[in-house]
Amino acid sequence: MSSDDRPDSPAPTAFGPAIAHHAWRLSGRIVAGVGQLLLWVLTGIGRVLRPLGARIGAKLNGGPPPAPGVTATAPLPRWIHIWVEVADSWYFAPLTGLALTVAALAELAPRVASPLSVPGAFAVAATLPLVWRREYLRPVAAVALAAFAASLLTGQVLLITTTVAALYTLYALGRRLPRQSTGVLAAGSAATVAVVYLSTGTLDDVPWPAAVVAVLAAIGLGDARRVVESAGRTEAAAQERTSETLTQLMAVQREQAVMRERARIARELHDVVAHSVSMIAVQAETAPYTMDELSPQARAGYTEIARTAREALVEMRRLLSVLRADAQPEPESAPQPRLDRLSELIDQHRGAGGQVDLAVHGDPRALSTTVELSAYRIVQEALTNARRHAPGAEVKVDLMYLPDRLEVRVRDDGAAAPTMVLNRERPAARTAVLDDPAGSGHGLVGMRERATMLGGRFSAGPATEGGFVVEAELPLDREGNPAREAPR
Structure with a gap:
């Protein structure tokens, strides 16, 4: 059989198209x-x-x-x-x-x-x-x-x-x-x-x-x-x-910053509420020993109150562990500050080389622990931002006690105040906040969360007369009368 008749021989026409293709x-x-x-x-x-x-x-x-x-x-x-x-x-x-x-x-x-x-x-x-x-x-x-x-x-x-x-x-x-x-x-x-x-x-x-x-x-x-x-x-x-990736990353970072600030506020509120609940438990446990004429039903009631308070403390610790954003809790070595310690904060700012004046308007009175703690932290963060972004600037702190709210205003006259950009992610919210694009910290985020938690208002940005101003309104009705609704 010749080579042309073999079945495995290549087709004679395959060479031409290959040359043309090459x-x-x-x-x-x-x-x-x-x-x-x-x-x-x-x-x-x-x-x-x-x-x-x-x-x-x-x-x-x-x-x-x-x-x-x-x-x-x-x-x-x-x-x-x-x-x-x-x-x-x-x-x-x-x-x-x-x-x-x-x-x-x-x-x-x-x-x-x-x-x-x-x-x-x-x-x-x-x-x-x-x-x-x-x-x-x-x-x-x-x-x-x-x-x-x-x-x-x-x-x-x-x-x-x-x-x-x-x-x-x-x-x-x-x-x-x-x-x-x-x-x-x-x-x-x-x-x-x-x-x-x-x-x-x-x-x-x-x-x-x-x-x-x-x-x-x-x-x-x-x-x-x-x-x-x-x-x-x-x-x-x-x-x-x-x-787009950087935008999404920044959004995630902002969300994480908010969660960390909320966890920090939750730890502070845990200390406040835990102290009150502990007082309830202690008073309920000592009442049967300080009151001679108590019926068995009253003694059983006080015992039930003490037991419920202790259980509430345990559940609050569990809730705090769920809300905690970091791996280790931040131990508090001192009780949560209130407005009566604001003078110490002013002295610390002056000791660090800052100039600050405190003015109190209205009739000072004792407020709820949550409101005073939030006001203290807002002033603390505002003074920290003033030292960081406008060192040496004169700062004025105003506390205004009004019948239905506490107003906090911190303004510095430094020209080095950072330029903030209005965050309009949640236009329907009552709290207007300015975020720091430099990423130097999340103090403004924490202040916003504290004001929002109380149903108040918050704003921060360059002042019209120069410098930088932080303003917060902390309502008292929500704390003093929870059943009262805000007017629409």
């Missing part, structure tokens, strides 16, 4: 290589001329770039801005296409008796379709390139305008088509140039290497431009994803 891919790589080589050359020339370009650019640009929102007055930025607007407009393609057509007819006029001739028809067919190149690039390119090739094959006069239009069309196709299609375009264009040189003498005045390089360079530059634009879009998408 030639197709090779042509695309050649075009890309020519375009990349041109980019390297242009980049090298740009680096050599960079010092001179910097001087010329400084004169044309008029110095450093203007601030956002300010119109550029230097020649180059103004003209570039106008050019970008025109190039992006819908009428740019029609105007340039018509301009190429008029230029082609004007160039042809000295060589022919009338534009209504075969050369005139070829000139119009090679340029006028570019009017619609933005919407229908491939059909327009087919008509324009076919008309230009037909004019060369029929021996018509070679026009500079139609040549520029053809090269620009090849550039536009290379910029729009994928890499494989660009290789097919380059191979077809080179083959067309070879046919023109072999069949006619239209391009005898142009060296064939120059013609081939011009065709491949136009397509290669378009392909290189497509790669640059694709890389720019990829980088922009990556930056957008990074920005």
Whole structure:
């Protein structure tokens, strides 16, 4: 049996398509290589001329770039801005296409008796379709390139305008088509140039290497431009994803900061409430021993009250362990402060080099432990922020005792107060708070949470008369009369 009759012999037609496929891919790589080589050359020339370009650019640009929102007055930025607007407009393609057509007819006029001739028809067919190149690039390119090739094959006069239009069309196709299609375009264009040189003498005045390089360079530059634009879009998408990730991370950090502050407040309130419940338990346990004439039912009632109070303390400790945000609880070595210790806080601020004045308005009176603790912590955090962001500034603390609320106002006159941004994440909430973008701490978050917990109002930001001001309103009705509802 001959070798041709063996079943495992390769098909005789497989060799041809493989060669065509490799030639197709090779042509695309050649075009890309020519375009990349041109980019390297242009980049090298740009680096050599960079010092001179910097001087010329400084004169044309008029110095450093203007601030956002300010119109550029230097020649180059103004003209570039106008050019970008025109190039992006819908009428740019029609105007340039018509301009190429008029230029082609004007160039042809000295060589022919009338534009209504075969050369005139070829000139119009090679340029006028570019009017619609933005919407229908491939059909327009087919008509324009076919008309230009037909004019060369029929021996018509070679026009500079139609040549520029053809090269620009090849550039536009290379910029729009994928890499494989660009290789097919380059191979077809080179083959067309070879046919023109072999069949006619239209391009005898142009060296064939120059013609081939011009065709491949136009397509290669378009392909290189497509790669640059694709890389720019990829980088922009990556930056957008990074920005979204950072935004989500910042949101998580803010949420964690709020949870930590709430856990801290919960620990403080635990100490306050635990002290009160312990007093209830102690008094209930000692009542049977201090009162002689108690019935058995009364003694049993006091015992039940003491037992319930002890169980409440245990449950409160369990609740605190659930709310705790950190791994280890923060032990308190001293009882929770109240407003009677505000003078000690003022002395500490003065001892650290700060200047502070305390003014009390209204009739001072004993308030609930929660309200006084919240007011103390708000003043403490405000003084800490003043020392951190406006060291040496004069601070004024105002406490205003009103019938239904306690108002706290802390203002410093330092110019170094940080610029805060209004947090509008919860526009329906009663508490308006300003967050610190520098991330130096979460004091404002804690102050907001303390005011919100009491149903009050809180604001912080630059004062109109200069410096920074923190204001809080802590209502008393919610503590003194829980059943009373706020007016709507």
